[in-house]
Amino acid sequence: MSSPDTKKLDTFLQHAGLADFDPITGSAPVALPSVRTSTVRFKNLAALDKAQAAKADLRLRSTTYGRSGMQTHAALEQVFCTLEGASQALLSSSGMAAISHAMLALLSKGDHVLVADSVYGPVRYLEKTVLQRMGITCTYSQASPDALRQHLRPSTRMLYVESPGSLLMEMLDLPLLAEFAREHQLLLVTDNTWGSGYIYRPLELGAQVSIVAGTKYVGGHSDLMLGAVMSADPQIDRVLFDNHYALGHSVSADDVWLAMRGVRTLPLRMRESAANALQICEFLTQRPEVVRLYHPAWPQDTGHALWQRDCTGSNGMLSVQLGVTPQQARAMVDALQLFGIGYSWGGFESLVQYVDPSVLAGHSYWADQQNSLLRLHIGVESAADLIADLEQALNIAVAS
Structure with a gap:
């Protein structure tokens, strides 16, 4: 590459x-x-003709109407x-x-x-x-x-x-x-x-x-x-x-x-999220409730060698398989204070998604249908604060 x-x-x-x-x-x-525009004006018909002709060559970005930007x-x-x-x-x-x-x-x-x-x-x-x-x-x-x-x-x-x-x-x-x-x-x-x-x-x-x-x-x-x-x-x-x-x-x-x-800020955000995600992985591996981490930059991930070969960096996306009941996993999500509950990712903020087992049924990479899965996006907050939030939420989940 x-x-x-x-x-x-x-x-x-x-x-x-x-x-x-x-x-x-x-x-x-x-x-x-x-x-912003809907209509593109031309000085004369010759200018419009030139723009129309240029459309034949995709290397020449030619706009005659605002829809194309x-x-x-x-x-x-x-x-x-x-x-x-x-x-x-x-x-x-x-x-x-x-x-x-x-x-x-x-x-x-x-x-x-x-x-x-x-x-x-x-x-x-x-x-x-x-x-x-x-x-x-x-x-x-x-x-x-x-x-x-x-x-x-x-x-x-x-x-x-x-x-x-x-x-x-x-x-x-x-x-x-x-x-x-x-x-x-x-x-x-x-x-x-x-x-x-x-x-x-x-x-x-x-x-x-x-x-x-x-x-x-x-x-x-x-x-x-x-x-x-x-x-x-x-x-x-x-x-x-x-x-x-x-x-x-x-x-x-x-x-x-x-x-x-x-x-x-793409380079800065990605690097910071990636660094935070590795710290989160380090914390999660120490918890007995964690069965498996899914994060290619993590050395124990199955795809780590491919990540090393083909990628030039990482980001804040990771999933964690938990040996807890679905009810406990949901209690953990609700107990998190710094992680918003949402489907998107890639922003500055940390997010969590409880992944319903039915969604994973068609994934051959999902080895254990019995455990719960949370997908986390690690943002650019303090990693120490995010770890403390995850710790208190895990404790609440186990206690429940």
């Missing part, structure tokens, strides 16, 4: 999307403003391209919208998709409510070549994965899966929200398409919804672009501006 120079990437994120100097006054604000959108698209090593980035209104965009653009009636059983839960809902209706079928499987090979069909067109997985942080061997996909002429599409391009770059590991929920670490402040689809193949770029335009995807310039604000 040709990892990016982290120092250069850190510097790039501070200088991307700066405002141009006014040619008359020679001054400029630091950050590019939120450029203006300078603010262009700046964030460039950030995603640089983070992911992509030639094109297309924005959507949420991470789920980005997943839907990629699948609807790249699949047709009669196609079959192999899906890693560890993917983001709503993907199954997309299949049930939309893909099946369109004649597209999915098979969920452990994401290893041996397991996937058993489910291949003549109509299989795509391998869709998420690495690490959504609830159990299961690291996948992406280069091996890429080799499998090439062998069987499949498109490898991956959800890279965990890495967000900064600490994990699937396109360099062999994937054709990478999807990121900018809602999470890119935004970083839990105040926006955003998704992005990245690719680095000219043919795939064109298909994704045409379908993005046809489906009418559009993102508020204000949300894009907030995401641009978020990327300035």
Whole structure:
């Protein structure tokens, strides 16, 4: 893997999307403003003709209508391209919208998709409510070549994965899966929200398409919804672009501006969350109630070797399997004072999610159906305070 120079990437994120100097006054604000519009005006018809002609070349970002976004959108698209090593980035209104965009653009009636059983839960809902209706079928499987090979069909067109997985942080061997996909002429599409391009770059590991929920670490402040689809193949770029335009995807310039604000502190937040998460892991391993930790940066994690090989850093996501009853686990969640109860993650704050056993039933990585699972996002609060909060909540849970 040709990892990016982290120092250069850190510097790039501070200088991307700066405002141009006014040619008359020679001054400029630091950050590019939120450029909002529905209508794009042209000086004359020749200028409009030039813009229309430029659309044929995706390397020339040409906007003739506000739905595609203006300078603010262009700046964030460039950030995603640089983070992911992509030639094109297309924005959507949420991470789920980005997943839907990629699948609807790249699949047709009669196609079959192999899906890693560890993917983001709503993907199954997309299949049930939309893909099946369109004649597209999915098979969920452990994401290893041996397991996937058993489910291949003549109509299989795509391998869709998420690495690490959504609830159990299961690291996948992406280069091996890429080799499998090439062998069987499949498109490898991956959800890279965990890495967000900064600490994990699937396109360099062999994937054709990478999807990121900018809602999470890119935004970083839990105040926006955003998704992005990245690719680095000219043919795939064109298909994704045409379908993005046809489906009418559009993102508020204000949300894009907030995401641009978020990327300035992306390196700092990720590193701090990652450092805090390791301290939390160290504490949790000392508790008798803890059966297993799921965090690829933790040396005892099953996927640690893959994480060391393929990633350049970590973040604050971890799950903990507890040898307590569901009632005790729920009591622990309710007793936490510094952890908000919520489904999202990637912001500055710590969060906790009680994972219902029924949600884990389809995950081959879940070895013990009897124990309780909590997913934690470790934020940038004091690690000592978070540990004290977890300790008192665990004590309450055990006592209950």
